[in-house]
Amino acid sequence: MIEGIGIDIVELHRIKELMNRQQKFIDRVLTPHEKDRFITLSEKRKVEYVAGRFAAKEAFSKAVGSGIGQLSFLDIELHVDEFGKPYIVKPFSKGVHLSISHSEQYAVAQVVIEKGWENQ
Numbered sequence: 001m002i003e004g005i006g007i008d009i010v011e012l013h014r015i016k017e018l019m020n021r022q023q024k025f026i027d028r029v030l031t032p033h034e035k036d037r038f039i040t041l042s043e044k045r046k047v048e049y050v051a052g053r054f055a056a057k058e059a060f061s062k063a064v065g066s067g068i069g070q071l072s073f074l075d076i077e078l079h080v081d082e083f084g085k086p087y088i089v090k091p092f093s094k095g096v097h098l099s100i101s102h103s104e105q106y107a108v109a110q111v112v113i114e115k116g117w118e119n120q
Contacts, residue, residue: 003113007059007062038050051102051107
């Protein structure tokens with residue numbers, strides 16, 4: 001059974017503008033662990049990475065029913081497995097399914113949370 005779903009799409013050019021205009025934007029969106037990966041990426045890939053994490057965190061907040069506001073971007077953290085598949089590690093990971101995709105202009109993320117995740 002599904003408890004919640006969330007989806008979010010962002011325009012890469014808007015994320016790039018925010019990254020260039022607001023130095024603290026990265027600090028507001030990425031956790032220290034996520035920033036460790038961010039600094040190793042090329043400039044183009046940095047924009048895709050931040051946009052994907054932004055969309056994933058928005059999608060997660062929608063899936064839990066709170067939206068960003070009750071949860072901050074820093075309350076949600078993503079890791080990747082050995083194959084590069086992203087997954088959410090906090091605030092919880094059990095029963096959470098995440099997919100992120102990019103095109104030349106957009107990043108999109110979808111989150112599905114299983115009912116009863118807290119009992120797994």
